[in-house]
Amino acid sequence: MRAYIVASRRESSIMLEIRNLHATVDGREILNGIDLIVRPGEVHAIMGPNGSGKSTLANVIAGREGYLVTEGAIHFDGKNLLDMAPETRACEGLFLAFQYPVEIPGVANLYFLKAAVNAVRKYRGEPPVDAMDFWDLVHERMELVKMDESMLKRSVNEGFSGGEKKRNEVFQMAVLQPRFAVLDETDSGLDIDALKVVADGVNALRSPERGFLVITHYQRLLDYIVPDHVHVLFNGRIVRSGGKELALELEEQGYALYNEEPGRARRAAA
Amino acid sequence: MTDSTQTLERLATSDYKYGFVTDIEQDTVPPGLDEAVIRLISAKKQEPDWLLEWRLVAFRHWLTQQEPQWAHVHYPKIDYQALSYYSAPKKKTDGPKSLDEIDPELRRTYEKLGIPLAEQAILAGVAVDAVFDSVSVATSYKGKLAELGIVFCSFSEAVREHPELVRQYLGSVVPYRDNYFATLNSAVFSDGSFVYIPPGVRCPMELSTYFRINASNTGQFERTLIIAAEGASVSYLEGCTAPQRDENQLHAAVVELIALDNATIKYSTVQNWYPGDAEGKGGIYNFVTKRGLCKGRDSKISWTQVETGSAITWKYPSCILRGENSVGEFYSVALTRDYQQADTGTKMIHIGKNTRSTIVSKGISAGHGQNAYRGLVKILPTAENARNHSQCDSLLMGDQCGAHTFPYIDVQNPSAQVEHEASTSKISEDQLFYCQQRGISMEDAVSLIVNGFCKEVFKELPMEFAVEAQKLIELKLEGSVG
Numbered sequence: 001m002r003a004y005i006v007a008s009r010r011e012s013s014i015m016l017e018i019r020n021l022h023a024t025v026d027g028r029e030i031l032n033g034i035d036l037i038v039r040p041g042e043v044h045a046i047m048g049p050n051g052s053g054k055s056t057l058a059n060v061i062a063g064r065e066g067y068l069v070t071e072g073a074i075h076f077d078g079k080n081l082l083d084m085a086p087e088t089r090a091c092e093g094l095f096l097a098f099q100y101p102v103e104i105p106g107v108a109n110l111y112f113l114k115a116a117v118n119a120v121r122k123y124r125g126e127p128p129v130d131a132m133d134f135w136d137l138v139h140e141r142m143e144l145v146k147m148d149e150s151m152l153k154r155s156v157n158e159g160f161s162g163g164e165k166k167r168n169e170v171f172q173m174a175v176l177q178p179r180f181a182v183l184d185e186t187d188s189g190l191d192i193d194a195l196k197v198v199a200d201g202v203n204a205l206r207s208p209e210r211g212f213l214v215i216t217h218y219q220r221l222l223d224y225i226v227p228d229h230v231h232v233l234f235n236g237r238i239v240r241s242g243g244k245e246l247a248l249e250l251e252e253q254g255y256a257l258y259n260e261e262p263g264r265a266r267r268a269a270a
Numbered sequence: 271m272t273d274s275t276q277t278l279e280r281l282a283t284s285d286y287k288y289g290f291v292t293d294i295e296q297d298t299v300p301p302g303l304d305e306a307v308i309r310l311i312s313a314k315k316q317e318p319d320w321l322l323e324w325r326l327v328a329f330r331h332w333l334t335q336q337e338p339q340w341a342h343v344h345y346p347k348i349d350y351q352a353l354s355y356y357s358a359p360k361k362k363t364d365g366p367k368s369l370d371e372i373d374p375e376l377r378r379t380y381e382k383l384g385i386p387l388a389e390q391a392i393l394a395g396v397a398v399d400a401v402f403d404s405v406s407v408a409t410s411y412k413g414k415l416a417e418l419g420i421v422f423c424s425f426s427e428a429v430r431e432h433p434e435l436v437r438q439y440l441g442s443v444v445p446y447r448d449n450y451f452a453t454l455n456s457a458v459f460s461d462g463s464f465v466y467i468p469p470g471v472r473c474p475m476e477l478s479t480y481f482r483i484n485a486s487n488t489g490q491f492e493r494t495l496i497i498a499a500e501g502a503s504v505s506y507l508e509g510c511t512a513p514q515r516d517e518n519q520l521h522a523a524v525v526e527l528i529a530l531d532n533a534t535i536k537y538s539t540v541q542n543w544y545p546g547d548a549e550g551k552g553g554i555y556n557f558v559t560k561r562g563l564c565k566g567r568d569s570k571i572s573w574t575q576v577e578t579g580s581a582i583t584w585k586y587p588s589c590i591l592r593g594e595n596s597v598g599e600f601y602s603v604a605l606t607r608d609y610q611q612a613d614t615g616t617k618m619i620h621i622g623k624n625t626r627s628t629i630v631s632k633g634i635s636a637g638h639g640q641n642a643y644r645g646l647v648k649i650l651p652t653a654e655n656a657r658n659h660s661q662c663d664s665l666l667m668g669d670q671c672g673a674h675t676f677p678y679i680d681v682q683n684p685s686a687q688v689e690h691e692a693s694t695s696k697i698s699e700d701q702l703f704y705c706q707q708r709g710i711s712m713e714d715a716v717s718l719i720v721n722g723f724c725k726e727v728f729k730e731l732p733m734e735f736a737v738e739a740q741k742l743i744e745l746k747l748e749g750s751v752g
Contacts (some may be wrong), residue, residue, distance in 0.1 A: 065699060
């Protein structure tokens with residue numbers, strides 16, 4: 001009974017709150033006032049054409065250098081996210097599955113992951129993870145994304161295929177168990193089998209306590225990761241929000257519809 | 271903390287309860303260098319005539335030599351007449367009275383490296399009797415080695431106890447006329463280590479200068495000679511990851527290795543001498559000549575070095591591959607930061623048939639550090655089917671530092687295969703952000719990436735040393751980013 005009360009209170013609470021977010025990259029305004037609220041347990045999909053600001057949004061949330069917030073706020077569990085260093089955001093439970101995961105030569109995947117787990121534990125005031133417990137967790141999670149054990153010993157992302165890199169991102173997420181995950185075009189460059197594996201991994205992690213922001217160009221991924229809400233991002237602003245059916249509509253009509261109005265505006269200005 | 275460490279700590283902090291202090295006169299020769307000084311050094315060490323003669327010949331040759339200018343390093347001219355060329359091993363009264371008197375920065379470094387208290391005291395030159403424990407450990411090792419016929423002692427002791435071996439091999443790999451610094455060393459060398467592994471014996475433990483504590487403090491003009499007889503093998507560790515208290519600015523050591531048929535010598539160094547301050551003042555000039563001779567068939571000599579200290583490092587641990595099928599290896603990590611300069615590399619001289627060599631060099635430059643790899647691969651006409659593979663990677667941190675590669679390849683036999691790969695990279699913002707996004711702080715991310723870069727070399731180090739080397743690199747890079 002008590003568990004139920006806790007769960008229901010969490011459901012009503014706000015996990016991520018983005019208010020009137022404006023951001024520039026190299027002096028160019030990319031985000032033009034984004035508002036978004038994600039509650040625990042929800043999966044939100046952000047869709048939009050190339051250059052609409054999808055990846056910028058992911059990078060601003062994660063705190064990447066070079067992305068300047070000029071206006072607005074982001075709160076994570078009521079805390080001001082923009083005040084935190086990227087590693088602090090991660091330790092608070094924020095995870096970004098990268099669109100282009102980088103290679104770190106000479107650093108074994110397993111070693112890297114352990115360093116990450118221990119960094120988070122240290123932040124929480126917990127002792128370093130027990131070696132055996134960690135090994136068990138890693139093996140359990142590896143199955144989730146059907147990852148081969150040899151990938152643990154290989155250097156982080158070095159020589160990984162596109163599919164292996166994305167799988168590795170979801171694997172890291174499964175081990176780190178963040179409370180909120182942003183998936184930045186995790187589907188790009190994946191064939192249908194790899195896409196299913198990645199989606200299965202994400203679905204296995206869905207829980208009433210965890211929130212997701214799934215960024216994608218195509219509707220295809222959302223056949224497998226079914227979102228609660230879909231938002232259309234265009235010219236740095238959310239122009240439309242709806243349920244999962246919005247994704248299907250976009251698939252049929254494309255983004256051209258949203259292109260007309262600003263196109264006319266540009267012509268008029270000229 | 272282990273019991274023994276606690277015991278040592280009690281001993282160390284118990285106000286000389288077990289101590290006895292005797293004032294010993296400092297046994298130092300006044301500055302300056304001439305034949306009289308060399309005769310004095312030799313006499314003080316009660317050396318045989320042949321060794322004195324050898325020193326004098328070297329000295330006379332040194333007077334005709336010029337200091338080398340070709341290295342990619344810059345330093346003010348050294349006044350060799352202003353140096354003192356003999357100082358007896360410093361006695362315990364000489365150093366600080368307790369660890370509390372040591373520079374707090376140095377202590378912090380020791381603690382970060384996880385160096386046991388007893389060892390800290392030795393390194394810092396503290397006059398505590400707790401070190402006696404370690405000395406007794408060293409002695410018990412010595413007994414075990416003696417049973418196998420292994421000789422492991424100071425160079426002076428070897429001259430007294432095994433003159434025939436010393437006379438046969440001294441200068442056989444690095445002749446007294448080899449180069450300016452080696453010649454100077456030949457004339458004035460103070461002490462060093464001597465190792466002889468008899469035929470067929472595999473030395474059962476890593477031999478380390480650390481276990482020769484009683485003969486330490488011989489730093490400035492050290493001379494090391496290691497001989498592995500037929501079928502013998504040995505792994506030798508030099509140095510320590512902790513910064514050692516040292517007041518000599520010029521170090522000109524010579525190391526000679528000789529491997530006979532089927533013998534293997536592995537020589538590992540971690541060098542962390544005083545690099546000077548952040549403005550580039552002070553610091554050790556480390557001008558070392560290290561060379562190994564693969565004299566016999568199927569012999570192997572492997573050098574592994576981690577160079578993080580010294581204001582200037584000038585060293586090229588080399589292999590002369592004379593025996594058929596002999597193998598030479600060189601694995602190096604050199605880190606320079608602040609105003610440190612390093613010009614280091616190797617020479618692989620292929621003489622015998624089917625000789626093989628491998629070179630892996632990793633240079634890391636941060637701050638205003640300058641790092642040069644200089645290597646020679648020489649295949650002589652006799653070296654049928656010789657093989658070499660060289661890989662030189664440089665990692666730059668910041669935009670004030672430099673990395674330079676000077677590979678020299680001289681092939682005189684058409685059957686040779688020589689490969690050279692080189693790369694220069696920077697730690698990318700993307701790599702750092704990736705780590706940070708996983709919760710790893712910027713500094714930890716840097717050491718993670720750098721350790722990954724050095725991995726190929728670290729894995730060649732004996733296990734415990736590898737862990738220490740990794741910690742040392744982390745410590746050295748502290749504050750070098752952001």
